[in-house]
Amino acid sequence: MPFKTAASPISALVIAAALGAALSQSAAAADSAEKEKCFGVALKGKNDCAAGAGTSCAGTSRVDFQGDAWRYVPKGTCEKTPSPTSPTGFGQLKAFKAKKA
Template sequence: MSSTIKITALAASLATAALLASAPSQAAGDQAGAKEKCYGVALKGHNDCKAGPGTSCAGTASADYQGNAWKLVPAGTCVTQGGTLEAHAGNARPVPHRG
């Protein structure tokens, strides 16, 4: 076997091992609970899909903390992060709520 083929085979093996190693954590995350749309916490260009007027899909928020742009977060954590469960005007930085 040539060294190029050995390196390619090794790289493929490592990639497969990494994929298999991450699979259980992804499955655990899916089982961990429901998600909710959290408005006003996404950074510019990092919103999830269908954010609202002016944002056709994921990654299209034009400002940090845009009130009509949302991210999926674990259910029950949006308000504690300073977000809202409904779209709102403005793009003020979220203030986390403790308690």
């Protein structure tokens, strides 16, 4: 007579949660691989992160096109995105000292 066991509902939930978390992390990694941080293109309060000293992160940029605040943009588009405060007139892959717009 074969030995049979029933999987507990709790075990099933734990497995489902672990699979969901793994899939979510995979999707986030794939999404970020298709984007890059672009400094100097965010509007006031619309940055994704990094907004200089005295700020906490997302949504804390103080002015439009702040040189030390970034937004995620599709990979390969940052240095083609207009930024009136950038030395080149376009977004930068690193923070910069903003010129007057």
